[in-house]
Amino acid sequence: MADCVIHLNSGLWLTNRHVVRSFSWILSILSKMMRRALARRPLFPPAAALLKTRPQRTFAFAAQVSPLQHVRIPQGTGQEGSSSRGAFQNVALAAVGAAAAAVGLATGLEDCTHAEKKSDQDHVFMNWSATHECHPRSFYVPESVEEVERLLQEYHGKRQKLRCMGAGVSPNGLGFSGKAVEKDENEAMMTLALLDKIVKVEKDKLQVTVETGMIVGELLDKLRTYGMTMQNVASIRDQQVGGICQAGCHGSGAGIPPIDDQIVEMEIVTPAKGKMTLSATQNPEIFAMAKCGLGALGVVTKVTLQCVPMHRLAEKTTVMTLDEIRPNHNRWLVEYQHLRYMWIPYTDSVVVVQCRRLEDDERIDEKRFPPVKHSDAIRLEAPRKLYLELTKGKPAPDYLDWSFTKLRDKLLELNPLDKEHVIRVNEAEKQFWLLSEGYRVAYSDDIIGFDCGGQQLVEEVSFPCTGTLDLDFMEKLLKRIDDEDIPAHSPIEQRWTARSASAMSPASAANPHQIFSWVGVILYLPTAEEKARRAITDRFMEFYAMYRDFMEPYGATEHWAKIEWSPDAADRQKMRDRLKRRFPVEKFKEARDEVDPHHILSNHIVDEMCA
Ligand SMILES: Cc1cc2nc3c(=O)[nH]c(=O)nc-3n(C[C@H](O)[C@H](O)[C@H](O)COP(=O)(O)OP(=O)(O)OC[C@H]3O[C@@H](n4cnc5c(N)ncnc54)[C@H](O)[C@@H]3O)c2cc1C
DSSP: OOOOEEEOTTSOEEESSOEEOOHHHHHHHHHHHHHHHHTTOOSSHHHHHHHHHOOHHHHHHHHHHOGGGGOOEEOTTSOEEOOHHHHHHHHHHHHHHHHHHHHHHHTTGGGSOOOOOOOTTOOOEEOTTSSOEEOBSOEEOOSSHHHHHHHHHHHHHHTOOEEEESSSOOTTOTTSOOBOTTSSSBOEEEEOTTOOOEEEEETTTTEEEEETTSBHHHHHHHHHTTTEEESOOOSOOOSBHHHHHHTTOOOSBTTSOOGGGGEEEEEEEETTTEEEEEESSSSHHHHHHHTTOTTOSOEEEEEEEEEEEOOEEEEEEEEEOHHHHTTTHHHHHHHOSEEEEEEOTTSSOEEEEEEEEOOTTOOOOTTTSOBOOSOHHHHTHHHHHHHHHHTTTOOOTTGGGOOHHHHHHHHHHTSTTOHHHHHHHHHHHHHHHHTTOEEEEEEHHHHSOOOOOSSEEEEEEEEEEOTTHHHHHHHHHHHHHHHTTOOOOSOEEEEEEEOBOSTTOTTBOSSTTOEEEEEEEEEEOOOOOHHHHHHHHHHHHHHHHHHHHHHGGGTOEEOTTTOOOOSSHHHHHHHHHHHHHHSOHHHHHHHHHHHOTTOTTOOHHHHHHHO
């Protein structure tokens, strides 16, 4: 079967065997379409136009992959069923599938072979890397907090699971619901994609109150109009605000806490206690638990976030060795608002990315901030040369159009688990970065995200730093990777945050001055071929088992959106014991029993921790 991978800039990935959508993309289209329809404007006219000429085969594809076609909208009675509003929504939702199909057509998707639709009820959610999927029995898109309350009452009464997802991006499928008992389908899910408005902006306090279904990228864009921005963001902006808070997400900057700690106040709807407002003064104990609550302590409907004034950053990229970093590292942590290292395994090189905040009136010119000197053609010379060699002079016709990350995927795809091959690819990456040194100056929200490459398996852990423990951690980790012949792909990303006051944050600490380092290892999934993906996944699980063993003496703990429970019962118990030493799990369980006594909001990831 011919391999076909299409990466659209919108965040949509299509492969001949997998369809991976950024849910934020689909859900934000849905949301906009609803509003347009309400304003009596045509529904997604370009899609409708393309639909007329679209072959049936492509439509079946869209129908199969659209998770939104089987939505059941809650009614005033709490019963599922259709209503004029529900029917209207289903029309809009079906049009989203059509829009996706039209995008496929516009990009030549019909040339690919599509998976067959299994049945009318087969609606599948997949995460960003297509590593986890979910087949919920019911999927709800409430339009108001009252609907959220009614839904939770209904499921609380029935004692059935109802998980609230965000954009569904999490590498471990954290937002998805657990498996229904002994069935190959999942329990019910909801998303707050239609609760996505800014409620209030308090410019004097630099605070924004926002409904949690809003996509982070959209919030950042809107904040610009108020001269404000978020303190930090993750490398991608596709998450919902609820998703980045509940999983304890972070960017980089030793003086900036993870995003859950930027919450000043939040509104949650709980199954047992209904709607609650949480802050440092209102229900402070539940607030400390629920800021990073893993979706298990209530459906978060609104958060007030502490922002900062919109500002520019000067980002400097250089390639260094560990010996060059060591004498400067602790100073840089203080000096730079954002600092990130990208370690290239099996080379002596670390890509150092330093961001300094510029004063509003600070002069910017190319003398002070010399940009990257070389053209893309020069920067890509080494990886392109390697690609030409390995494809024996028969490259893909469009290879000169590929970005560096796509080229890296294509190189790795040739032999992703062979250590010697991976070393050659990593060496080519080093050459790319050596020619990419230089400055970028732009607004912070344009700078701090970055291209993390294609589909991937990742494991990121966080640990408290003292002295140069964070650098020792890396030095020893790279050695262990080599000793165990792990074909480690590049980069291993290292970042820092301030502590979080949220009890369940991987960066939680009583000491307000404690700094945490976050280190993520990666194996890409550069192929759609099932057998190859399985082999990479198996190797990654061995890599992760080694990493678990390695990190334990450092008091490290996994990112909640990346933790994967081992299939082995003894390993799971070990993980559970470690989590219980790190987090107040008993208090978390007490809080959960109070607000959700039947644990309807939890999925298997949370239940496993609480077992
Ligand atoms: C390519 C890539 C890069 C990434 N980079 C980073 C990074 O730099 N830093 C980082 O920290 N993370 C990063 N992540 C992880 C990502 O930020 C998290 O997985 C995030 O939680 C995803 O948000 P989401 O909206 O998709 O939430 P989901 O994955 O859908 O859900 C995450 C959690 O939030 C809960 N939740 C969502 N909305 C609500 C709500 N309204 N009420 C209650 N609970 C809710 C869910 O139940 C679940 O527990 C990255 C992921 C990918 C794929």
